[in-house]
Amino acid sequence: MAISQELLDILACPKCKGNIHLNSSGDGLVCETCRLCYPIKDDIPVMLIDEAVKL
Amino acid sequence: MKILITGAAGFIGSHLAERLIRDGYDVYGVDKFLDNYPRRWKERNLSTVIQNPKFRFVEADLVSLSLRDLLRDVRYVFHLAAQPGVRASWGDEFERYTHNNILATQRLLEACRETGVQKFVFASSSSVYGDTTDLPMREDGVIGPVSPYGMTKAAGEQLCYLYGKVFGIPVVTLRYFTVYGPRQRPDMGFHIFMRAALKEEALPLYDDGEQTRDFTFISDIIDGTIAAALYPSAGDIFNLGGGCRTTLNNVLAMIEEIAGKKLTFTRLPRQAGDVRHTAAELARARVQLGFRPRVGLLEGLTQEWQWLARELE
Numbered sequence: 207m208a209i210s211q212e213l214l215d216i217l218a219c220p221k222c223k224g225n226i227h228l229n230s231s232g233d234g235l236v237c238e239t240c241r242l243c244y245p246i247k248d249d250i251p252v253m254l255i256d257e258a259v260k261l
Numbered sequence: 262m263k264i265l266i267t268g269a270a271g272f273i274g275s276h277l278a279e280r281l282i283r284d285g286y287d288v289y290g291v292d293k294f295l296d297n298y299p300r301r302w303k304e305r306n307l308s309t310v311i312q313n314p315k316f317r318f319v320e321a322d323l324v325s326l327s328l329r330d331l332l333r334d335v336r337y338v339f340h341l342a343a344q345p346g347v348r349a350s351w352g353d354e355f356e357r358y359t360h361n362n363i364l365a366t367q368r369l370l371e372a373c374r375e376t377g378v379q380k381f382v383f384a385s386s387s388s389v390y391g392d393t394t395d396l397p398m399r400e401d402g403v404i405g406p407v408s409p410y411g412m413t414k415a416a417g418e419q420l421c422y423l424y425g426k427v428f429g430i431p432v433v434t435l436r437y438f439t440v441y442g443p444r445q446r447p448d449m450g451f452h453i454f455m456r457a458a459l460k461e462e463a464l465p466l467y468d469d470g471e472q473t474r475d476f477t478f479i480s481d482i483i484d485g486t487i488a489a490a491l492y493p494s495a496g497d498i499f500n501l502g503g504g505c506r507t508t509l510n511n512v513l514a515m516i517e518e519i520a521g522k523k524l525t526f527t528r529l530p531r532q533a534g535d536v537r538h539t540a541a542e543l544a545r546a547r548v549q550l551g552f553r554p555r556v557g558l559l560e561g562l563t564q565e566w567q568w569l570a571r572e573l574e
Contacts, residue, residue, distance in 0.1 A: 213289075213317045218327030250311075253321035254293070 209249055220253050265289045265335045267323060268342030272444045273482060275306035277339060280483050282315045289331060290318040295344060298447045306444050323365035328372035335376065337490045340369055341384040346448055347534040350410035362413035370424040380431050380490045387438040387539045389415040397542040400498045408534030431495030435486060438502035438541045442479030442561055443568035455569045458520045468531040470510035473538045475502035478556035488550040497549065502541025504554040515559050519566045
């Protein structure tokens with residue numbers, strides 16, 4: 207089950223509270239401002255700053 | 262109708278999510294997957310709902326999550342997320358308790374100021390009463406927690422009161438009394454006893470076993486929690502207890518009966534933060550919420566035993 211659009215619409219970057227978007231491979235949520243990618247593991251968005259990957 | 266459950270992967274949160282989805286609600290679940298017990302247990306808690314299209318789940322820390330967006334269109338908030346455990350709350354660990362129990366609660370309440378939440382249900386604990394001899398414990402009685410955990414739950418209650426009083430958020434506080442049943446946390450008494458019994462090991466028994474608790478089965482807690490969201494008022498505190506105070510020795514005798522074998526024990530001293538007795542006065546919950554605990558101890562223990570036996574296979 208892919209992550210729902212409804213969920214994507216209400217999630218924001220936990221660091222800057224700004225917008226995020228799904229990356230091209232569909233396995234992460236990207237905050238362009240913070241240059242961080244929040245992973246999506248087993249269809250669950252992991253919105254933890256410590257777990258984010260630096261871009 | 263949308264609902265937010267914090268701590269949705271936990272023991273009580275996952276049962277609540279299951280029930281609300283079954284009742285037709287759309288449920289958002291948030292959980293931080295605290296490392297108080299193995300993540301795989303919490304993932305298993307979610308296994309019955311995670312694929313359900315009416316369930317949306319996010320792994321996040323409430324302190325940093327952008328809550329206003331998440332709360333958009335949410336009618337009811339069930340704030341169950343917490344750093345649990347009385348004995349572990351001393352020393353350096355206290356910082357985790359202030360972060361996850363106090364700061365997280367404040368952030369969530371703050372976010373609710375700007376939304377149209379119809380009810381904010383806060384999961385508190387009988388541990389706010391402390392080691393009182395004034396039994397049964399009444400909601401309007403004096404509180405005096407004897408553990409840092411209990412103190413952080415009392416602080417959470419006060420925050421709910423403040424945000425209700427000052428900003429009009431319709432809060433309701435529930436003081437849960439020793440909840441048990443399938444999916445009970447591995448650090449909780451019955452789970453520890455039953456796991457030891459199933460593995461033919463000695464059961465660790467703190468104190469003399471004559472301490473008493475008002476044990477509450479999970480489905481009764483879920484009934485009371487949903488009733489608290491739906492009752493036509495706000496601003497109240499309710500005890501949710503099983504309605505029959507029992508000594509630990511009595512419980513152990515029942516577990517022996519269920520296990521069908523003699524149990525052996527390792528006797529250990531009473532731990533700092535443990536209270537000697539708990540007993541819930543249920544009149545207020547009965548009158549205002551229609552709360553009636555239905556599951557007796559032997560039946561509830563049997564259900565937990567059967568669940569754990571399956572899990573350990």
